[in-house]
Amino acid sequence: MNAILLSAVWGIVMMFSGIFTTSKTAIRNVAVVGLVLLVLGNYADMIGYHLMTVNVHKMLYFDTFGLLGNLIAFGSTLLYVLLSGRDMEKVGHHLAEYFALIFFVLCGVAIVTTFNTLLMLFLGIEIISIPLYILTGADKRNLKSNEASLKYFLMGAFSTGLMLLGIAFLYGATQTGTFFIDDLWSGKTAVTPLFMAGLLLLLVSMAFKVSAAPFHFWTPDVYDGAPTVFTSFMATIVKVSIFVGFIRLFDEAFGDSQEKWQVFVAIIAAATLFIGNVTAVFQQSVKRMLAYSSIAQAGFMLLALLALNGVAKEGIILYAAAYSIATIGIFAVLIRMKDYTFEGFNGLARQQPVLAATCTIFLLSLAGIPLTGGFFAKYYMLSSVVATGHYLWLVIFAVLCAAVSVYYYFRVIQAMYFKDGDGATEAEPGLGFKGLLVVLAVIVVVLGVWPQSLLGQLSRLIYTW
Amino acid sequence: MIPVLLIVIPLVSGLLGFFLRSEKTARGWALLSSLVTLAVTLWGVGVDKTSPLLQANVEWLPDLGSRFAVGLDGLSLILSLLTAVSFPLIFIATWRDQYKRAWNFYALMLLSQAGLLGVFVATDALLFYFFWELALIPVYFLCSQWGGERRIAATFKFFVYTFVGSLLMLVGIIWLYFHTPDHSFSMESFYKLRSTISNSDQTWVFWLLFVAFAIKMPIWPLHTWQPDTYEQSPTATTMVLSAIMVKMGVFGVIRWLAPVLPIGTWAWGDTVSVACIIGMVYASLIAMKQDDLKRLVAYSSIAHVGLMALAIFATDQSGMQGVMIQMFNHGINILGMWIVVDLIERQFGTRKISQLGGLATKAPGLAILLVIVALANVALPLTNAFVGEFLLFSGVFTSTATQYNVVFTAVAMLSVILSAVYTLKMIQGVFYGKTNALTEKAVDIRLNEKVALGVIVVMIVFIGVYPKPVLELTKDAADFILTKMNYK
Numbered sequence: 001m002n003a004i005l006l007s008a009v010w011g012i013v014m015m016f017s018g019i020f021t022t023s024k025t026a027i028r029n030v031a032v033v034g035l036v037l038l039v040l041g042n043y044a045d046m047i048g049y050h051l052m053t054v055n056v057h058k059m060l061y062f063d064t065f066g067l068l069g070n071l072i073a074f075g076s077t078l079l080y081v082l083l084s085g086r087d088m089e090k091v092g093h094h095l096a097e098y099f100a101l102i103f104f105v106l107c108g109v110a111i112v113t114t115f116n117t118l119l120m121l122f123l124g125i126e127i128i129s130i131p132l133y134i135l136t137g138a139d140k141r142n143l144k145s146n147e148a149s150l151k152y153f154l155m156g157a158f159s160t161g162l163m164l165l166g167i168a169f170l171y172g173a174t175q176t177g178t179f180f181i182d183d184l185w186s187g188k189t190a191v192t193p194l195f196m197a198g199l200l201l202l203l204v205s206m207a208f209k210v211s212a213a214p215f216h217f218w219t220p221d222v223y224d225g226a227p228t229v230f231t232s233f234m235a236t237i238v239k240v241s242i243f244v245g246f247i248r249l250f251d252e253a254f255g256d257s258q259e260k261w262q263v264f265v266a267i268i269a270a271a272t273l274f275i276g277n278v279t280a281v282f283q284q285s286v287k288r289m290l291a292y293s294s295i296a297q298a299g300f301m302l303l304a305l306l307a308l309n310g311v312a313k314e315g316i317i318l319y320a321a322a323y324s325i326a327t328i329g330i331f332a333v334l335i336r337m338k339d340y341t342f343e344g345f346n347g348l349a350r351q352q353p354v355l356a357a358t359c360t361i362f363l364l365s366l367a368g369i370p371l372t373g374g375f376f377a378k379y380y381m382l383s384s385v386v387a388t389g390h391y392l393w394l395v396i397f398a399v400l401c402a403a404v405s406v407y408y409y410f411r412v413i414q415a416m417y418f419k420d421g422d423g424a425t426e427a428e429p430g431l432g433f434k435g436l437l438v439v440l441a442v443i444v445v446v447l448g449v450w451p452q453s454l455l456g457q458l459s460r461l462i463y464t465w
Numbered sequence: 466m467i468p469v470l471l472i473v474i475p476l477v478s479g480l481l482g483f484f485l486r487s488e489k490t491a492r493g494w495a496l497l498s499s500l501v502t503l504a505v506t507l508w509g510v511g512v513d514k515t516s517p518l519l520q521a522n523v524e525w526l527p528d529l530g531s532r533f534a535v536g537l538d539g540l541s542l543i544l545s546l547l548t549a550v551s552f553p554l555i556f557i558a559t560w561r562d563q564y565k566r567a568w569n570f571y572a573l574m575l576l577s578q579a580g581l582l583g584v585f586v587a588t589d590a591l592l593f594y595f596f597w598e599l600a601l602i603p604v605y606f607l608c609s610q611w612g613g614e615r616r617i618a619a620t621f622k623f624f625v626y627t628f629v630g631s632l633l634m635l636v637g638i639i640w641l642y643f644h645t646p647d648h649s650f651s652m653e654s655f656y657k658l659r660s661t662i663s664n665s666d667q668t669w670v671f672w673l674l675f676v677a678f679a680i681k682m683p684i685w686p687l688h689t690w691q692p693d694t695y696e697q698s699p700t701a702t703t704m705v706l707s708a709i710m711v712k713m714g715v716f717g718v719i720r721w722l723a724p725v726l727p728i729g730t731w732a733w734g735d736t737v738s739v740a741c742i743i744g745m746v747y748a749s750l751i752a753m754k755q756d757d758l759k760r761l762v763a764y765s766s767i768a769h770v771g772l773m774a775l776a777i778f779a780t781d782q783s784g785m786q787g788v789m790i791q792m793f794n795h796g797i798n799i800l801g802m803w804i805v806v807d808l809i810e811r812q813f814g815t816r817k818i819s820q821l822g823g824l825a826t827k828a829p830g831l832a833i834l835l836v837i838v839a840l841a842n843v844a845l846p847l848t849n850a851f852v853g854e855f856l857l858f859s860g861v862f863t864s865t866a867t868q869y870n871v872v873f874t875a876v877a878m879l880s881v882i883l884s885a886v887y888t889l890k891m892i893q894g895v896f897y898g899k900t901n902a903l904t905e906k907a908v909d910i911r912l913n914e915k916v917a918l919g920v921i922v923v924m925i926v927f928i929g930v931y932p933k934p935v936l937e938l939t940k941d942a943a944d945f946i947l948t949k950m951n952y953k
Binding site for chain 2: 364369370371375379382383386387392395396399400402403406407410414417418450451452
């Protein structure tokens, strides 16, 4: 509850901060303070200190899984703002509003990770989506940004419609007419065609939100058109938070009808892995490549949805952390580049050794090479499916796709290290920026060498639900 | 204690190496570090086999059932010894090679040594996988940064090939992990798997693991990355690749595949053996036609490694011991070949046999040393490879695991004859015949190369004449593996 309250209040604070000060540094500092409070408030929730008791009538349920998801989202946002907050100023004049919108998104995130009824899920998804439509179009004079925003809005509205329809079906399928997800278990609700239709509609609309194939067509254009700072936010924090909600929904509501929908998830996962990885190979722009790579990574996260066991739940949290940190790091560097194509990175290692070295660690992590957090993230996804004893073909397919991903991730490394060029950044990055990148890289490596630091906590918390 | 040191010394000195901003210091540092590693390895060879110094086991990932478990037995000792001996020799032999930003080069070399030693000493499957990849990453950077003209494409091919194999192996390891009774990655638990996995499961899981090892060795038809990579890599890295890294594949089969899935190994033995034999003959024939020295040695390596793989699947005492010894011998011999190739390339700027000739009169020292190394490559008696290959062939010939043992032996013998053909042809082309404008001003080898080649020749002759120490070192390990491989 702390997180929902704090993020909503701080969103309003941010809006007003734009009236009282024009200093961009001050605004950014207010946002950082807000995020620190948010992280602390969420942590307080986890250890049992609540700011106030609100009777939510069981519409929200604050378990450790959701709160951990929050913690990852807020922590990543904090790192993201520290790294790229300065670059938001270049998008337009409304810095305070951008931060306000980000806080509103986080409010939606906090609802999506802890919902207990389908209504709350819907509210959360909408609270996330609407600020994102605005952020996508934040660069008002840029036609591509406008186009992306409109496209995102139209497609998003369509998928929201599907979601509502699904919720309505499920409402009708329950015996007593209720939105509570616990009431969808088979003991209380029969698996009728109406129920399955509702379930599949929810699956499709959620798959749309996490940009899983074949519902991914909006992603490359929107990620490419949106101002790069906000692409970074959308592709990481928002995506993984919705994944936490996705897992929560299917685990709590449809966990016992798993064998009925598993095959659909398997097909979506395979399609996502294939399309994301293969299309990313042909990209010329690193930004677009990262858009497709985010689709490919979503394919891996879908494996957790398929398996839905303890390993999967631990794994999705680890995946969220490893993927977010690495992608935020790469985007932070990308924003500073003059040229977003692969050639733009040529020779970066000579100009900016720190940027190139940290970027390499992030890319290795995304590719899932051992010694980085990305390895254990992928390891967990694979072993969650192997543990179910079925769908081994999907596991093998997934690793073959992971091998394809090496191609485009390593293209950036090749450009930075082995090709000559002047791979220039727009301005000399400051010491603080470099320092933060190193911190991020260290986190990635720590997660890869000794994930016990995070996993030990996780398994303790998740299994004592 | 000792295996931990073997990983830590090159790892730490490699990481520190990145900060040495002088070529000379970096080179000296790398040599010093590799000599210390060698000393520690010799200490490991010296202590009693049951000594607790040879084992280490600490908690790493309790929730995943994986521990930081390392240990040295006969098999890992002989390969650690090969690694530890090779690196100083490589550094000495390439002492005069110039590299841009050499500190990075030497640091990455040391990191790859850490990865290789880690692979050989790991007794936990997940840890093994970790080091397996860790050894690959530095080599990727080494080849892409300091290699020949087509280096980026060649290295990339190499990387993708091995990465696909590794990932399939990872799936296999995860699958096996879930079938261990105590959910553990430890070697002991994996060796108990044979009782819990059905025969039909064994036959397909076998391939998940075997593909990774087959790519690394490489076995026909998965070998196509190898000649390109050897050709394009800087020679020092080629030495690491061919002397040590291909042994990772052979080692993987002996330690992590054959004893874990004995039925699968036995069931596919004939299939794999046929592939090995095709590869041996095929690679030998191609080697005969090569004009480029590096490619010639690369193909000869495919043929030699194919023989080792063949012997593993023969499941025979002398064959298994032959594999272990021959891994060491082949590493040493091919190192010698590369040193000569590197010398020739540096002096004349070409590796084409057709452009060389008459070197023996100009560089007699080099010629003598090369001839000894080349004879070892052909496995002539009194050289180390004779001991190894004799055991290999006797193992294949007396094998009871296959009914085609005679055919396999006969065809494999053919590749030995072919190997004599191309090796002697190479010596003829490079060292005898008329000198030309290019080779006219050749100078003989210098001290550092003499030292490196001298040490190699001493080892070749010593093991060839008195193989008892290496036979004793590997005997227990071979027996142990064979009891686990019992398919009946």
